Amino acid sequence: MIASRRRPAFHQARSAADAEALGAVPRWSLADLYAGMESAAFARDLDAAGRDAEGFAADYRGRLAERAAAEDAGAGLARAIARYEALDEALGRAASYAQLLYAEDTSDPARAKFMADAQDRVTAVSSNLIFFTLEMNALPDATLDRLAAEGPLARYRPWLDDMRKERPHQLDTKLEQLFHEKAVTGRAAWTRLFDETITALRFDVDGEALALEPTLNLLQDPDERRRERAAAALGETLAAHRRTFALITNTLAKDLEIANRWRGFEDVADSRHLANRVERDVVDALVQAVQAAHPRLSHRYYRMKARWFGREQLNHWDRNAPLPFAPPATVPWAAARDTVLDAYRGFSPRLADIARRFFDEGWIDAEIRPGKAPGAFSHPTVPAVHPYVLMNYQGRPRDVMVLAHELGHGVHQTLAAPQGALMAQTPLTLAETASVFGEMLTFRAMVARAETPEARFALLAAKVEDMLNTVVRQVAFYSFERRLHEERRSGELTAERIGELWMSVQADSLGPAIRLGPGYETYWSYVPHFVHSPFYVYAYAFGDCLVNSLYGVFRAAPDGFAERYLALLAAGGSQHHSELLKPFGLDAQDPGFWSIGLGVIEGLIDELERLPAP
Template sequence: MSGIRAVRQTAGAAGQDGQQEGQAALGRMPEWDLGDLYPAPDSAELERDFALCESEAKALAADCAGRIGSLDGAALAQAIRRYEVLDERLSRLVSYASLVYARDVSDPKSGQFMQQAQERANEIVSGLLFFTLELNLIPDGELAEKLKDPGLAAYEPWLRDQRVFRPYQLDQSLETLLHERSLTARQAWSRLFDETTAAMRFPVPASDEDGAAVEELSLEVALHRLSDRDPAVRRRTGRALGRTFQKDIRLFALITNTLAKDKEIEDRWRKLPAPETARHLANLVEPEVVQALQDAVTAAHPRLSHRYYALKAKWFGTDQLDWWDRNAPLPEAEDRTIPWAEARDIVLDAYRRFSPQLAEIGQRFFDHPWIDAPARPGKAAGAFAHPVVPSVHPYLLVNYQGKTRDVMTLAHELGHGVHQVLAGGQGHFLSQTPLTLAETASVFGEQLTFRAMLEAAGPQKRKMMLAAKVEDMLNTVVRQMAFYDFERRIHGERRQGELSADRISEIWLTVQRESLGPALRFDADYGSFWCYIPHFVHSPFYVYAYAFGDCLVNALYGLYQQAEEGFAERYLDMLRAGGAKRHKELLAPFGLDAADPAFWARGLDVIAGFIDELEELS
């Protein structure tokens, strides 16, 4: 069904478990109360809603199956409304199960509850696949006549987006088969990946001496240690990560090969021309626009990532940095812990300077238990904003550790949350924003927060903040497009046969060297780092949405800096539109066009300009 929503995860956010240092310095942090959804997994309210979904799905099928095309405009609008109400209730159920699981992915009961909820929802959805399939069989001319009804016209954007998949849909029996077996195919392999990475522990020696005490770190803690001030800590942690990944590399290779083959089979049956086509269709973005983005980023490697990492190597007194030093803090960087309350105020103040309304909506997340901030054993890694359903509210998850980068992650996820609240007025179906536009508010929120902090910084602090921002932007643009390139190569080669773990690692290292440049030194230990990236497993080809959003926000922020009257209101209108408009319509009021190569150049020039300033400061 179109509305059952997946958790949206961000790239590069870090979590931490009970081993973290300085937890007390962060102050009291909020945790979720999921009671706005359901009192408990075994509650009567949850069972009641599942029963309602089951009965309404049967009633809808009895009334409409085989008849969608014959309904007049008013009757079709009424049927879609019934379908939307049902879908929203079912999305609420599945969202609750996902959030319960995210609180502790290591808890077998949470995993079992999520699996049971997904299986039950899957069975309900199977009986409703006819709905959109029959909608897509209505000839264009007949649908145009039906759309003269005002009630149906309100759903025109949703109908338009559903029909994007018309050329690739299969008959109902095949669609039902693919849908029902997803629980034992992609979803099962994704769960295996999640539970494997959550259970992994990385043995990091306390020193280089023989017999030194060894600390067993979770994945998120270990990844966070790659930003430690001590180069020896970064080196030992990096080695522990690479060697531990290598122990399970055959399992990760099996997951990668199986999911790529599973996708190839479905793509072949649907006659999709390329592995990434389905993602472009879901994102409502033209392939040539994404290709223009990739070409622009690849061409910019020398003036962006290659130039910056060469500059960073000089700051460290060398010509080359080891890979574990890529995100190392600069030698003179501050290492101050930012308490949670201060982070909250920094973000909300930055939002308020742009728009009081933006800050007011953001404040709600802190006034209510809608954010889960502290790191805990078993908690889902990274960070995300889950939209849930418009009739409730979004929930945010972060793993806050008190660094400037964590403040930016908070600003990012709050941007998602505010966007989801504003778009909620469109209703359940039309509030759902394509991924390419879903990153706009989050990255814009980061940019507002960064600029506010930068204004208050002295010269030395300014250099540190600019360097950190450049690294984040390179991670968001260059690295995510490199991930996209890696996925294209993997899925392309997999169509010729299974790839060995060594071959996957070889492709990974090739892409990393090409994108990040000669100032970084990679070795065999880094060759296994592809295996922990969740987007490759959960959402193939998702990653280019980050680069799309970053470049889009850079262009938008440039207009904002020109102090155009009414910019903030036009921006909020864009967020309110949700999925009712596509990127061309949304960008038109700002005079921007993603199909124009100059659009991407404008966004990349912002990164290059920051590097220019860093060279001057150095």
């Protein structure tokens, strides 16, 4: 049974008090995309895209080999790619609007229908474009290399190179079209079921019917009994829906296994590595380095935290609890904005100027309301518009870091936009660079401004916990996904078995100082990345370790660093990570690279251990 969206009076009164403390928290305007669901421009743009896609197919389908042999082949193919890119942007604009409108209130049937209908239209139109990359990849390497060496086609050389990497795993046109169109009733439908199910859940905490986001927030409440009851509510409600979540997970894992088998991917995560433009051995080296560091990082830190609480072990609901001596703090929205912008400005005025536009021009939705998508993200939309940031701001110091993180994404996406729709998108391995770097800048600024030893100690501890959540926890998530997908090859997994895999990797990563009690075995079911983007999670660890190394370069030699850093962000997806890191003297394929990043976390733990606990 789905609980009512109506909130008890106590919760409403408490929220009013919280709202007064936070000040005015913004809600975005999507008008830069479209005016509303009934927008004539939205319908007109999709109709025009449909006609243009049909015309594009009529002009080029089955004729690219002939065009590549023409006298002006380079210029002709460049014009064809430009038309393809324009269509990609038009469809991306419509799809982005539908997705963002739905994220505003995933419980609204009208918005859900609008998104589903828009998705159907976009899929139908884009079906006429599938032939293009397949036929481009059928052209001989020598031909494309010659034509893209100079002239108009040279601009698209990075996109062509990336496209060639997909060639070994492409199917014939009819099969690709079938996979594309079936996604609407396959992966996309199951993902929507997950989103709507998780949004509709209500967790009973002391008689209050809370949505997921505020319930998770209570795991950081100063009151231990409140944390325990929130944890129990999470476990109880998620367990009541475990069959649904297990069905979604099994179905999507099987869907990926079928796609991987048809496309010839050997490993369960190889398709993600290809999409990320990162080699499997690089990811394996990251995972091995993190797992080897568990005793020095997570196991050690949580032993320290247990001692600060006067215990041998912490219950799982105390893992992210504020320290018992941490000063309580509610950060108003205006203060969070100023803190992040000041930190960005101290590094680069240009970075701060771009970030300020998100506040000044209504590109952020930070208020908490029923039905709103949980979590946080920065959606790049399309290069012709701008990104939009969604978060659920509750006034914690950690929320300030989330704001810095998502604005980092937004700045990155803004800087990369001139690369165009085909090359602006950054592979996930580098997509977390600006976001984590923004967090680091903000953290350092907050530590420098801390007014008491207790506040500084609490900030250092919170940063260590964020890093552990970003590196150790996300690699554990990746290990969990690997085990789940590998085992799914042999048959469907029960919810109980999925819980067993979850508990195993969590125990290994968190260590003996964290007691994983009853109910925790269900917590895998609310993690959206497992549903939306399988194996995405290692990108967080990749980005955190990369940024730790970059920040070390910056601290050692700040002159000229900001310019090189902004150039890295502006490259978008036009260069491989190895090329982008060369100006900084870094190489992710070097076995010692990951030790640098992990050493930064270990150094912060050393610093905490040296400081007297308040």
